[in-house]
Amino acid sequence: MTTQAPPALTGNRAAPRRRSRLAGKAVLALALALASSLGCGFGYDKGTADWVPPDYWETERYAEVAGLRLCYLESGPLDPDAAAAEPVPTIVFVHGWSGNLQNWWDQYEYFRQRYRVVVFDLPGHGKSERGPHIEHTMDLYDQALLELLDTLEIERAIIAGNSAGGWIATRFALDHPGRVERLILADPTGTRFRGKIGTILPILNARRLHMVGMTDGKHYPAVDPKSLERRAFIESFNGTAELKIYLETLAEVLPQTYVRLDGRFSELEAPTLLLWGDDDPVVPKRARKVYEREVDDLTTYLVQLGGHAPMMASPAEVTCAMDAFLNGRALEPCTRYAIDETIAKKREAGEPVALPRYP
Numbered sequence: 001m002t003t004q005a006p007p008a009l010t011g012n013r014a015a016p017r018r019r020s021r022l023a024g025k026a027v028l029a030l031a032l033a034l035a036s037s038l039g040c041g042f043g044y045d046k047g048t049a050d051w052v053p054p055d056y057w058e059t060e061r062y063a064e065v066a067g068l069r070l071c072y073l074e075s076g077p078l079d080p081d082a083a084a085a086e087p088v089p090t091i092v093f094v095h096g097w098s099g100n101l102q103n104w105w106d107q108y109e110y111f112r113q114r115y116r117v118v119v120f121d122l123p124g125h126g127k128s129e130r131g132p133h134i135e136h137t138m139d140l141y142d143q144a145l146l147e148l149l150d151t152l153e154i155e156r157a158i159i160a161g162n163s164a165g166g167w168i169a170t171r172f173a174l175d176h177p178g179r180v181e182r183l184i185l186a187d188p189t190g191t192r193f194r195g196k197i198g199t200i201l202p203i204l205n206a207r208r209l210h211m212v213g214m215t216d217g218k219h220y221p222a223v224d225p226k227s228l229e230r231r232a233f234i235e236s237f238n239g240t241a242e243l244k245i246y247l248e249t250l251a252e253v254l255p256q257t258y259v260r261l262d263g264r265f266s267e268l269e270a271p272t273l274l275l276w277g278d279d280d281p282v283v284p285k286r287a288r289k290v291y292e293r294e295v296d297d298l299t300t301y302l303v304q305l306g307g308h309a310p311m312m313a314s315p316a317e318v319t320c321a322m323d324a325f326l327n328g329r330a331l332e333p334c335t336r337y338a339i340d341e342t343i344a345k346k347r348e349a350g351e352p353v354a355l356p357r358y359p
Contacts, residue, residue: 027340047243049186071101073119075145076115077113090154091115092120093165094166096166099125099309100125103165106311106319107160124152124252138257138259145172155183160201163187164189166185166186172260174261174268180269182271182326183272184275184322187276187283187308187310188283189287190259190261191286193284194258215247216234219234226312274291274292274299274301274321275306276280276300276306277307278305278306280308301321303338304340305338305340308330313344316356317358338356
């Protein structure tokens with residue numbers, strides 16, 4: 001096992017102060033506990049308008065996989081020399097619970113220069129098919145990813161997943177090791193360490209998700225263009241008939257994303273990069289230690305102030321770490337692209353701020 005990390009691990013950088021993150025999903029546990037003691041909800045199921053979601057940044061494509069209509073984007077490689085390579089390396093990005101393909105936007109744009117890149121909406125999320133006729137299970141998600149690779153004629157790919165997407169990526173690598181060239185996990189679920197979220201899984205339902213503001217957009221407080229697009233997308237559900245279906249899907253899926261996969265991590269064959277926000281408010285750092293103990297070929301990198309979705313919170317640092325991992329370089333220089341407390345606080349407050357750029 002190989003571990004590389006920013007100086008914060010070795011004491012050369014002061015550890016970030018513990019902050020209250022309204023954007024962090026850790027507050028979901030407290031909010032849902034409060035919601036469970038309340039009476040009726042706020043009419044999440046009363047919307048009648050048609051759902052008209054905003055466009056993604058590129059023209060959406062659709063594929064029939066696992067019997068469902070799946071939305072995805074595909075690009076690259078744009079660099080002529082990379083395009084001439086045989087075979088062209090492919091990265092497939094998997095978002096987490098309640099997210100969509102916008103979550104990996106920055107990395108999609110960067111890596112399409114030298115890689116074929118595919119990012120997609122999981123069933124029930126984004127613009128992919130959802131509805132009461134679908135039983136949303138992890139088996140379905142595994143099958144959807146497998147059939148998407150088959151449909152796009154991708155024999156082997158680098159699979160990158162965040163949170164529940166990391167769970168899906170890990171399960172896929174365990175079940176289909178021949179299809180995974182490398183594995184990149186960002187704050188994945190799947191160990192016995194569930195954090196505060198674990199306490200609310202038994203009482204989770206669509207009404208309570210609505211009561212805590214799952215579609216109010218507040219978990220995207222920043223005002224950069226990508227954050228504004230993400231906020232606009234999640235807010236587009238409000239007042240529509242689609243809202244009830246969407247929230248019911250989320251309530252059905254979340255408990256399954258915390259089913260334990262540890263105990264099988266030693267079976268992973270693909271070289272693996274484990275990215276972890278050093279202030280993740282959702283998955284405890286003890287979960288990271290499980291991966292580090294059990295995965296043989298593992299490189300760990302801590303993302304300063306990366307939260308639970310470091311590819312969005314600190315996109316330059318994450319992109320740098322991924323690029324270094326894929327090209328056999330040291331990861332430690334990527335700390336130069338880390339965000340600091342000032343940047344993080346301004347983003348949470350909805351103030352304009354310049355983010356580090358990579359390269």
